[in-house]
Amino acid sequence: MRSSSSPLPEQPASAPDPTVVRRLLEASRRAEIVAAVNAATSAAELGHVVTAQLCQAFEAELALVVAGRPAVGGPELVGSTGVGAEQAEELLGGGFLYHALTARAPRLHLGDPLGLGAQTVMVAPFADVSGDRGAVVVACLYHRGFDAADLALLEAVARSVGHALERLWLIEDLRRRLAALPHPESIV
Amino acid sequence: VTVVHATRLAGSGAAVGPECVFDAVGEAVAALGGRRASVVIAFPPASLEARAAVEQAAAAADGAPVAGMTSDGVITVDGLRGDGCSALALDDSVEVGVGVTARASVDPRRAGRDAAEAALRGLAERSGHTLLLLFLDPDSGDHAEILWGVYEVAGGHVPLVGGGANGRFPAQFALGSTGRDSVVAVALRSPAPIGVGVADGCIPLAAPSIVTRASGMTIQSLDGRPAENVYLEKLGRSRVELADAEFEALCVPHPLGQPALSGHVRLRHVRSRAAGGGLTCAARIPPDSVVTFMQQTPDTIRESAAQAVRDALEPLDGPPRAALVFDCAGRKRALGQRVGSGVEAVLSTFGRAAPPLAGLWTRGEVGRVRGPEGDRNHAIVVVALA
Numbered sequence: 250m251r252s253s254s255s256p257l258p259e260q261p262a263s264a265p266d267p268t269v270v271r272r273l274l275e276a277s278r279r280a281e282i283v284a285a286v287n288a289a290t291s292a293a294e295l296g297h298v299v300t301a302q303l304c305q306a307f308e309a310e311l312a313l314v315v316a317g318r319p320a321v322g323g324p325e326l327v328g329s330t331g332v333g334a335e336q337a338e339e340l341l342g343g344g345f346l347y348h349a350l351t352a353r354a355p356r357l358h359l360g361d362p363l364g365l366g367a368q369t370v371m372v373a374p375f376a377d378v379s380g381d382r383g384a385v386v387v388a389c390l391y392h393r394g395f396d397a398a399d400l401a402l403l404e405a406v407a408r409s410v411g412h413a414l415e416r417l418w419l420i421e422d423l424r425r426r427l428a429a430l431p432h433p434e435s436i437v
Numbered sequence: 438v439t440v441v442h443a444t445r446l447a448g449s450g451a452a453v454g455p456e457c458v459f460d461a462v463g464e465a466v467a468a469l470g471g472r473r474a475s476v477v478i479a480f481p482p483a484s485l486e487a488r489a490a491v492e493q494a495a496a497a498a499d500g501a502p503v504a505g506m507t508s509d510g511v512i513t514v515d516g517l518r519g520d521g522c523s524a525l526a527l528d529d530s531v532e533v534g535v536g537v538t539a540r541a542s543v544d545p546r547r548a549g550r551d552a553a554e555a556a557l558r559g560l561a562e563r564s565g566h567t568l569l570l571l572f573l574d575p576d577s578g579d580h581a582e583i584l585w586g587v588y589e590v591a592g593g594h595v596p597l598v599g600g601g602a603n604g605r606f607p608a609q610f611a612l613g614s615t616g617r618d619s620v621v622a623v624a625l626r627s628p629a630p631i632g633v634g635v636a637d638g639c640i641p642l643a644a645p646s647i648v649t650r651a652s653g654m655t656i657q658s659l660d661g662r663p664a665e666n667v668y669l670e671k672l673g674r675s676r677v678e679l680a681d682a683e684f685e686a687l688c689v690p691h692p693l694g695q696p697a698l699s700g701h702v703r704l705r706h707v708r709s710r711a712a713g714g715g716l717t718c719a720a721r722i723p724p725d726s727v728v729t730f731m732q733q734t735p736d737t738i739r740e741s742a743a744q745a746v747r748d749a750l751e752p753l754d755g756p757p758r759a760a761l762v763f764d765c766a767g768r769k770r771a772l773g774q775r776v777g778s779g780v781e782a783v784l785s786t787f788g789r790a791a792p793p794l795a796g797l798w799t800r801g802e803v804g805r806v807r808g809p810e811g812d813r814n815h816a817i818v819v820v821a822l823a
Contacts, residue, residue: 265644267700270727273645274698277727284725301585301809308699308808310593331593331809366594390593391807399698 275402278306283409292417296328299410303387304330307399310390311365314410316383317350324350336365349374349384355400368392373403375411385410446528446822447759449793451513453521457482458490463497465526474501476533476623478761479524480797483507483604487615495613502535504611504623506572506602512762512796517780525759525795534559534624537611541577541620548620549586556622557590565626567595568820572609572621575601575800579654579721580812583620588809596633597811598818600763600799607800629823634748635804637704637816638737639692641729643671648726654718655711663714671730685709690771692815694729695722704731706767706814719801719814733815735775738768739782742817746786749821757787757821762796764817769798
């Protein structure tokens, strides 16, 4: 049998100020998501992990990371949560992702610009030094009043996603070039 | 003893005794008044051998598929039954698909995905209100992973409800087979609205902490200190000598909370102490998470039961014609001798005539209406079908 004892007060602390809790949560969520972004070893993994975490953080049903690389062509879906394969095809063929990719600042959309039944959509764009652009999208199927702090959190995540993607694409490109060499093992 | 209730959509039955599954399922089907059952949901007592329960159910179901999980006490339209079976039969106005996967603990995400996919594939391509029932094994590991797999297939438009089987040897069953460590998914599509209410009776007690070290379902440290010490301090019990059994009893009304930015809190049951001053929880809480320290009382538990019913009824366009109730076994334990008052709170909120209804106390609840996550602890989940 084990027991516990310590000389601390016996009255439980009172419930904390909700605003303080909210700020603590934002900081914790930001740290959690950015750590996951930095730990990703491929663009696909990054897209999967970050969209799942964003859905969790915002209690949202849908999230997307979309990118537009001039070298690749049209928008590409780096990763998504809550979006089926057919829906992804439709999204890539629709106009909303072009708008998302050309946005200059985070935006809140009421209604369903995605065509997936959403009621509230947040978009935060990112860009890297080589001119590649992208956006992180979070959408709720119910009406959720996102506020400035929500947008700021998404903007911070989008920035780190942009940096991470640039790094991961460079690595993937390097691997492809290495694999195309006649004797790649001799390089190492 | 059997109890029968019926509407145009559903019939329910409840019984005790060695033939309780046969009696409850048979009465639920008979209550449909000759209309064919599309499915029977049954919660046999875990005290009955699982194979015998499945055979009794199949013998009484008149050819309808039967699915469910074991119980340790059931909720019926006439109150609680300590060691019996409750059953709900839905008529053929409701489309049904059933999916089952085994060995969920090996690859929980895949098990959830495959079961949900099979269940949803069983529905015809026509419009309606879809719901996915999930019957899980409480010992399959972290239900969150199973539910992520389900979510990959079902998406955000399909509510998820259900829970973990109860009893000493919890089992899930469907389509004539039974087993442990499986995922049973039952997809329902109704022409009329389906409401889901998810509620809990917990309120925050103290300032939150940060999970600074955790592994799997064990939290080793909070705020950089042994998690057990911090937990007890926050509950104001740090000076009290507690044996292991007393510690576990303290945990029942005091789960941890994982607050979301929206203000909602997902509860996490603390199962026991862990080696090195840690806390073993019923779900994974990753490092860097914020956790709050929660408390529930009999009053808040009863009020939340009523709230779950109100929320389930809210989207309906008429009186409910069938209901399912998944209530946390921890809440039952917290109510103790007053457990009947929790059931009464559910029934009285339905109004003078509660609809045909079956329910049980679960070990881990499934309740997803918003967001991607549906694995819950210390919650009550109520489904109402119009």
